[in-house]
Amino acid sequence: MLANPATSVTTIERFILEQERNFPDATGELSNLLYDVALGAKVIASAIRRAGLVHVLGSAGGTNVQGEEQMKLDIFANETLKNAMCHTGRVCVMASEEDEQLIPIPEQYSHGKYAVLFDPLDGSSNIDVNCSVGTIFSVYRRVSMEGSGTMADVLQRGSEQVAAGYVLYGSSVMLVYSTGRGVHGFTLDPTIGEFLLSHPNIMTPRVGRYYSVNESNFARWNRGVQMAVRGFHGDTPERIKGKKSRYIGSLVADFHRNLIAGGIFLYPGDEKNPEGKLRLSYEAAPMAFLIEQAGGGATDGYRPILSIVPDRLHQRTPLVIGSHDDVVFVTETIKEFGP
Numbered sequence: 001m002l003a004n005p006a007t008s009v010t011t012i013e014r015f016i017l018e019q020e021r022n023f024p025d026a027t028g029e030l031s032n033l034l035y036d037v038a039l040g041a042k043v044i045a046s047a048i049r050r051a052g053l054v055h056v057l058g059s060a061g062g063t064n065v066q067g068e069e070q071m072k073l074d075i076f077a078n079e080t081l082k083n084a085m086c087h088t089g090r091v092c093v094m095a096s097e098e099d100e101q102l103i104p105i106p107e108q109y110s111h112g113k114y115a116v117l118f119d120p121l122d123g124s125s126n127i128d129v130n131c132s133v134g135t136i137f138s139v140y141r142r143v144s145m146e147g148s149g150t151m152a153d154v155l156q157r158g159s160e161q162v163a164a165g166y167v168l169y170g171s172s173v174m175l176v177y178s179t180g181r182g183v184h185g186f187t188l189d190p191t192i193g194e195f196l197l198s199h200p201n202i203m204t205p206r207v208g209r210y211y212s213v214n215e216s217n218f219a220r221w222n223r224g225v226q227m228a229v230r231g232f233h234g235d236t237p238e239r240i241k242g243k244k245s246r247y248i249g250s251l252v253a254d255f256h257r258n259l260i261a262g263g264i265f266l267y268p269g270d271e272k273n274p275e276g277k278l279r280l281s282y283e284a285a286p287m288a289f290l291i292e293q294a295g296g297g298a299t300d301g302y303r304p305i306l307s308i309v310p311d312r313l314h315q316r317t318p319l320v321i322g323s324h325d326d327v328v329f330v331t332e333t334i335k336e337f338g339p
């Protein structure tokens, strides 16, 4: 009997369970961890939707470890994710872009086999103007033996991730994740409060339509990056066809559009900030894990993002990420024109 589309939907829970069935050794812990993240995302989504109504907008008055102004919703999102995961016995340690130090699991709870890192509310300067923001998460299997997780658990090479994903709080709320077996997208149905499978097996086009970069930094980039972006402008048609420019300034939103439609996102280093702006462990590595699963690429201009071993928690990295051929074009142009 054919399923009626209105009565047969695939929830994120059913999808993860069905994927797990293909792996008889799976204990279900990672699946449950993903539900925990999904639950946190629903709570955050609901707070974002109400933000304009309940006067939670504006600065909380503090600054985070990068010296940036913290919004109230950043703090709320950070606490929500910690609370969604700390008590479950699935996680041994956490790290967040909003916390300077590692986040230990409170004594009363048991320690699990996963280390989780997250950027609880990325692009938060967009909240005041009602534009899209996101949550990014990354999961590693612990390498320390037992008890509380350590720095070694969170400072692993990006290729060691066992899962990564993001939640986009946009015109609809989407959760996109991968456990290394394709990239799958779910859209939150607010009427039933469930993430439903809407984008199975996402593959990004090999050549993109869009390029996304903050061009106000153009004068400070090295010549290689400038030449690559000039290529995207259409100035060097003998090297590459020009593209359309799209930039929101919210990594999750820019990344998501490019993932689906094809495109490239760049946040290069410049004279002032040679390491760029974005964080390796909270932003670049999880997005790199996803884009590689979707057939694209991610580099810091010289080496694959997933090959980099972080040496500190809040390390920054230049990021070039998106459609495969466009990323190759940028790396070759940087090699040719150099700094």
Ligand code: AHM
Residues within 6 Å of the ligand: 068, 097, 119, 121, 122, 123, 124, 125, 214, 249, 250, 251, 252, 267, 277
């Ligand atoms: P945040 O983690 O403090 O929110 O900053 C990260 C955001 C990214 O979402 C976005 O890609 C980038 O900062 C935009 O930076 P800029 O305003 O310099 O273009």
Ligand code: MG
Residues within 6 Å of the ligand: 097, 119, 121, 122, 123, 283
């Ligand atoms: Mg961020």
